[in-house]
Amino acid sequence: MREALKGCPLSREQVVDEMNRLAGLEGIPGSGNSRQPVTPALLDKWVSPASAGHIVPLRLLPVFCQVVGSTLPVAALAAPLGASLVSGEDLSLLEWARTERKRKEYARRARRLAQEAGIE
Numbered sequence: 001m002r003e004a005l006k007g008c009p010l011s012r013e014q015v016v017d018e019m020n021r022l023a024g025l026e027g028i029p030g031s032g033n034s035r036q037p038v039t040p041a042l043l044d045k046w047v048s049p050a051s052a053g054h055i056v057p058l059r060l061l062p063v064f065c066q067v068v069g070s071t072l073p074v075a076a077l078a079a080p081l082g083a084s085l086v087s088g089e090d091l092s093l094l095e096w097a098r099t100e101r102k103r104k105e106y107a108r109r110a111r112r113l114a115q116e117a118g119i120e
Helices: 001-007 014-027 038-048 058-068 072-081 089-117
Strands: none
Touching: 001 038, 001 058, 001 072, 001 089, 014 038, 058 072
16 A cells, blocks of 8 residues: 555545545445544554554555555455456456457367368
């Protein structure tokens, strides 16, 4: 989260305000047991290396990522599991590759059926 926040052009106060706005629009409760809105002090605790006991609630992580425009925090969660995030141009390339693989599979099947039918 710290790296994602560094790369964000918004101030911490703007990040907090936007997180609270988006969370409210989506009906996502705030932070902690009391479900209070996110504050700049709380955001600072979430990103401080010295505050290991303060962890962003999982329900707010996608909101944070959307506000700062980064998927780094989610990627950090996925990496130890051997998973990675794919988006943007890489996602388009992956979808193209899957489609191309199916196209080739169907072309092989069509050739085989044509040979069996005596068409080719």
